[in-house]
Amino acid sequence: MSSSLLPFILFALVASISPGPTNLLILAHGAHNGLRASLAPIFAACAAAAAIVWVVGLGLGEVLLRHPLAQQVMSWVGVLWLSRLAWQLFRAAGEPLHATARQRFGVGSAASLQLVNPKVWLMAVAVIGVFATPGLPVWHLALVFLIIALPCMGAWALLGIGSARWLRSPRHLQRFNQLLALLLLVSAWSALLA
Template identity: 45%
Template sequence: MNQLWPFLIFSLVASITPGPTNVLVLGQSARYGLRQAVPLVVLGGAAAASMIVLVGFGLGEVAHWAPALRVALTWGGAWWLSVMAVQLWRAADMQLSTAQVGKPVAGWQAAALQLINPKSWVMALTVTSVFGHAGALWQLALLFWLLSMPCMGLWAALGSAAQRMLPSARAMGWFNRTMAVLLLASTWIAIL
């Protein structure tokens, strides 16, 4: 692993920059608290790391040889994330009580999000083509996961801080609308 430092830097940048998962983690902790964001951080990071192994062992080739599948995943994922953004926008005027805001996102949903998240696919394809070879995929995936958790944890901490700083329904409404716009932007910028 003579490319350890470049890989770690790449993983840090990929994990800490805005994207659908980080926006989801931020919004979850802002609405429900830091504890409710932990499953998203752990399982979302684990799923993204698992994609490194899956792509390295051939899933990337399937996407290469079946372009219709890739297109379907891309547009299906963009549609699903757009629906989430619209729901977040519409929820902007709800009161802050948990009963009225709805259910928090489950950890498995954050893990499933990685399969349709364009940023996760680009990350996995980059890691396997630039840094990976079959013998190191598991180590790279583990390192990515261990590095991604504190990065997403930072987003969760920001959301938790926003929860304390946005005590009114109106302030939380603006926050939710901002998160909806960021979710849409992070989705569509990656595609277009």
């Protein structure tokens, strides 16, 4: 085992389990649709994030560092898209769980969210800058990140599922969705402003 693998595992654990836009959307999806329906978006989001680590390590990170305007445009597009998702979640706050079940956070949405999620790009650049060594190649980092991210994001879905019983009350559901929308806004904008 490489001496930098354990610190990377700890970093990946913290990056994957900490609240962020994707985790919050998986939490809401789990609450509204259950675990089975959440498995595909969880895998798509984690695989896309691992792929971003891989392509950043293959050289895209250098391109982004050399072209700060491109990085800034990507960040703004991501924050605006996440803000739109937060607004939709906030507006749908009063809908009962069975009515929102048809509005699933699908595989395509989960994977494409990673492309515009500022937290994922910041994390990928940090991973490559700090942990990529000849003894720990980029594809190892991406694979380990995927293996760690899957159960972490699954925990967010389970947290949502656990809260579903409490969310049967329209008032509780409204507060839950509004809180998640506000947290989504804060997480997106804090990543941009960091």
